[in-house]
Amino acid sequence: MTGHASETGRFGVYGGQYVPETLIPALDELTAAFDAAVKDSAFMDTLNGMLSTYVGRPSPLSEAPRLSERVGARVLLKREDLNHTGAHKINNALAQALLAQRMGKRRIIAETGAGQHGVATATACARLGLDCVVYMGEEDMRRQELNVFRMRLMGAEVIPVTSGTRTLKDATSEAIRDWVGSCDHSHYIIGSVVGPAPYPRMVRDLQSIIGREARAQVLERVGRLPRSVVACIGGGSNAIGIFHAFVADADVQLIGVEAAGKGLDTEEHSASLLRGKPGVLHGTLSYLLQDEQGQVHPAHSVSAGLDYPGVGPEHAWLKDSGRAEYVACTDADALAAFGLMGRLEGVIPALETAHAVAWMLAQRGRWTADEPVLLCVSGRGDKDVAQVAKTEALNQ
Amino acid sequence: MINPTAPQAIAALLTDRMLELRASRRRALVCYVTAGHPDRAASIALVQGIADAGADVIELGVPFSDPVADGPVIQASSQRALDGGMTLDRTLEIAAAAAVRVPLVLFSYLNPLLASGADVLIRSRDAGISGILVTDLPVGADPEREQWIGGGPLAFVRLVAPTTPVERMAAIASHGSGFVYLISRLGVTGARDDLPVDLPATVARLRGVCSLPICVGFGVSTPTQARAVAHLADGVVVGSALVQAAERSVDEAVAFVRSLRAALDGA
Numbered sequence: 001m002t003g004h005a006s007e008t009g010r011f012g013v014y015g016g017q018y019v020p021e022t023l024i025p026a027l028d029e030l031t032a033a034f035d036a037a038v039k040d041s042a043f044m045d046t047l048n049g050m051l052s053t054y055v056g057r058p059s060p061l062s063e064a065p066r067l068s069e070r071v072g073a074r075v076l077l078k079r080e081d082l083n084h085t086g087a088h089k090i091n092n093a094l095a096q097a098l099l100a101q102r103m104g105k106r107r108i109i110a111e112t113g114a115g116q117h118g119v120a121t122a123t124a125c126a127r128l129g130l131d132c133v134v135y136m137g138e139e140d141m142r143r144q145e146l147n148v149f150r151m152r153l154m155g156a157e158v159i160p161v162t163s164g165t166r167t168l169k170d171a172t173s174e175a176i177r178d179w180v181g182s183c184d185h186s187h188y189i190i191g192s193v194v195g196p197a198p199y200p201r202m203v204r205d206l207q208s209i210i211g212r213e214a215r216a217q218v219l220e221r222v223g224r225l226p227r228s229v230v231a232c233i234g235g236g237s238n239a240i241g242i243f244h245a246f247v248a249d250a251d252v253q254l255i256g257v258e259a260a261g262k263g264l265d266t267e268e269h270s271a272s273l274l275r276g277k278p279g280v281l282h283g284t285l286s287y288l289l290q291d292e293q294g295q296v297h298p299a300h301s302v303s304a305g306l307d308y309p310g311v312g313p314e315h316a317w318l319k320d321s322g323r324a325e326y327v328a329c330t331d332a333d334a335l336a337a338f339g340l341m342g343r344l345e346g347v348i349p350a351l352e353t354a355h356a357v358a359w360m361l362a363q364r365g366r367w368t369a370d371e372p373v374l375l376c377v378s379g380r381g382d383k384d385v386a387q388v389a390k391t392e393a394l395n396q
Numbered sequence: 397m398i399n400p401t402a403p404q405a406i407a408a409l410l411t412d413r414m415l416e417l418r419a420s421r422r423r424a425l426v427c428y429v430t431a432g433h434p435d436r437a438a439s440i441a442l443v444q445g446i447a448d449a450g451a452d453v454i455e456l457g458v459p460f461s462d463p464v465a466d467g468p469v470i471q472a473s474s475q476r477a478l479d480g481g482m483t484l485d486r487t488l489e490i491a492a493a494a495a496v497r498v499p500l501v502l503f504s505y506l507n508p509l510l511a512s513g514a515d516v517l518i519r520s521r522d523a524g525i526s527g528i529l530v531t532d533l534p535v536g537a538d539p540e541r542e543q544w545i546g547g548g549p550l551a552f553v554r555l556v557a558p559t560t561p562v563e564r565m566a567a568i569a570s571h572g573s574g575f576v577y578l579i580s581r582l583g584v585t586g587a588r589d590d591l592p593v594d595l596p597a598t599v600a601r602l603r604g605v606c607s608l609p610i611c612v613g614f615g616v617s618t619p620t621q622a623r624a625v626a627h628l629a630d631g632v633v634v635g636s637a638l639v640q641a642a643e644r645s646v647d648e649a650v651a652f653v654r655s656l657r658a659a660l661d662g663a
Contacts, residue, residue, distance in 0.1 A: 180464070280505075293483045
């Protein structure tokens with residue numbers, strides 16, 4: 001099993017560089033710079049030092065006794081919510097900001113959905129003294145007001161995107177347009193394992209620290225590998241991050257939970273892997289929600305971080321090869337799990353993570369009580385509290 | 397109305413037109429319009445009107461939901477066309493209904509072409525399309541699909557950017573046909589007030605490795621700019637400024653093309 005994609009930029013047939021010609025030299029430059037940086041021990045020492053003393057890695061592995069009882073397995077939580085800025089996004093944003101600095105690029109562009117990647121990028125840029133521009137859909141700015149304020153507090157310029165669906169898809173398009181015009185002096189820090197090569201591989205490598213740590217922590221704690229590894233999937237970076245170290249462990253089930261929105265059989269969901277067809281969006285060939293004419297179909301999810309019609313190409317390949325299993329969970333079930341996890345474990349998860357929790361809660365009987373099941377808590381739910389409170393008020 | 401032209405002759409129209417222009421030392425005026433903008437009927441009238449007004453080549457844009465290479469004007473025109481129900485199939489109907497003698501180039505993002513199926517190139521030729529340009533399929537990105545398009549019945553127009561190194565320019569030129577589209581500047585489509593200062597050097601670099609005619613686009617929005625570009629290249633592409641005129645009226649767009657033609661012929 002390969003999937004390294006360093007030679008071809010592809011995972012099976014998926015991936016690639018479907019971009020305007022202007023960006024090809026910038027992508028070539030980025031590929032060379034990343035491959036050189038990871039072989040440079042001084043660069044890796046700087047990155048690892050900051051991951052330890054600034055981000056707070058390694059993130060803990062928590063037992064979840066009361067959730068475990070409900071699920072009927074020994075649930076272990078990989079606590080990416082405890083990272084600085086409150087999600088896994090900082091692992092990638094910080095490393096790419098250091099890479100940009102190494103490449104001599106002083107201006108950073110990012111897109112954001114839930115705002116977590118935008119906050120992580122704004123944070124890394126503040127720390128390194130880089131200029132930061134974040135594109136965010138107007139609809140997401142409304143849903144995630146707190147994160148907009150956090151980015152601005154750290155000196156980032158947040159630009160509202162009013163085209164199309166005014167969510168992550170259009171924010172990403174706008175960030176790409178910026179980069180087409182500024183690639184000579186700007187670096188685009190994409191927030192997930194999507195986009196043209198080398199991004200899916202690079203972001204995967206930068207997030208794979210989640211799984212490397214978790215694998216060692218589970219082995220040390222339990223003395224065996226987990227039966228299943230569960231993570232939510234929008235673009236899929238926390239999922240690839242925790243899956244990657246386990247891909248070669250054939251007995252470990254890898255399970256990705258997509259957002260079923262109002263239901264998989266409605267028009268309003270974000271389940272690209274379960275309901276999409278292969279197509280090209282934002283520079284990559286992968287599963288995509290689209291109509292018969294190849295126009296991209298708007299995604300829907302209560303969670304802004306999962307509200308994306310595409311998915312990382314490596315997930316497409318893991319799906320086709322059967323190595324990973326992809327499932328989905330509705331808005332309503334995710335909202336219920338959001339509250340339940342707080343009451344059971346004193347951990348309020350991000351709405352994105354709540355999708356994975358909800359799916360596990362519905363699987364009682366799949367595992368035995370002592371089987372370890374590893375859940376990636378991709379982020380904390382502070383950003384979602386106001387939105388959930390409004391939703392609950394509406395439902396009463 | 398033309399046709400009974402044979403299908404092969406339609407496909408060769410673009411290459412032949414560019415060679416004729418070069419032989420007569422005239423500059424090509426390449427005009428971009430978004431299919432279905434402002435609506436289907438106006439779109440047909442627009443293609444016919446600008447053909448009569450002196451366009452040498454017409455690029456017919458297939459509207460796409462996520463046009464990452466396009467600025468606000470073409471984005472908005474694409475959205476308006478999509479809202480009106482425009483599709484790739486209906487774009488081909490517009491081409492067939494317009495039935496102009498000027499060569500038509502289908503200007504598309506890759507995904508609508510993939511969704512349309514393997515016979516889309518033949519259906520395009522049958523609708524009177526001579527060439528094809530795919531915004532997000534750079535040379536070398538996907539050899540299998542590039543072979544599909546390049547080995548098909550249409551001339552395959554490839555793009556060169558100001559960031560493209562000269563060795564890559566040579567590779568792009570050898571993979572293309574019809575003409576090479578040189579993007580004048582960094583950035584997306586859209587009208588600009590001035591031409592980039594390094595444009596003459598970029599054209600010269602490309603000219604050194606490219607025997608195909610070179611047409612320059614992105615940001616060319618006035619007759620004066622078109623004339624300046626005509627001194628450097630074999631042709632000039634005007635897009636956003638024309639779409640903006642079409643947004644106001646077909647007559648205004650046609651008058652604009654006439655003014656561009658006059659500027660080029662006086663160049």
